[in-house]
Amino acid sequence: MNTKTLKHKKQIVQTDQKKACIYYYVTRDSALINETLPAYGIEIEKKHEDIVVDNYSVCDCFYSEDEAEDLLKTLADYTVTPVCAEEVIEEILNDI
Numbered sequence: 001m002n003t004k005t006l007k008h009k010k011q012i013v014q015t016d017q018k019k020a021c022i023y024y025y026v027t028r029d030s031a032l033i034n035e036t037l038p039a040y041g042i043e044i045e046k047k048h049e050d051i052v053v054d055n056y057s058v059c060d061c062f063y064s065e066d067e068a069e070d071l072l073k074t075l076a077d078y079t080v081t082p083v084c085a086e087e088v089i090e091e092i093l094n095d096i
Contacts, residue, residue, distance in 0.1 A: 003028045004043055007069060008076035020048045024076045026068045029060055040068040044075065044082045056082035058089070 008024035023045045030038040039060035046054040062068045071092070080088050 007072050010076060010079050012079060012081075018048060020046055020053070022046050022076075022079060022081055024072045026065060026072060027057065027059060028065070037063055039063060040065050042068055042072050042075075044080065044085050046082050054082040056085040 004025040004027045006023055006025055010022045010024075012020050012022060014020055025043040025045070027041040027043050028038050029041070040062040041057060041059040042061075043055070043057040045052050062071075071089070074092065075085065075088065078088070
């Protein structure tokens with residue numbers, strides 16, 4: 001069963017002066033075969049007028065919710081959008 005929990009929300013003004021919101025979620029998958037612990041991931045959604053216009057997710061990459069939350073906090077602190085999330089995450093992981 002997959003669930004997602006909203007952890008951060010940022011409002012942005014785009015270059016065309018339209019407002020959008022970036023939502024940062026921790027995802028949890030507890031239905032993995034042969035796994036006793038749930039796996040966690042992240043999801044970032046960009047919404048304009050409550051319509052998802054862009055999305056990025058990485059599933060099942062953490063066995064600790066705290067690790068997923070730490071990465072999400074960093075992404076939210078820098079207002080990382082779905083468009084550049086993959087590149088930013090790669091840079092963060094390369095620095096560890």
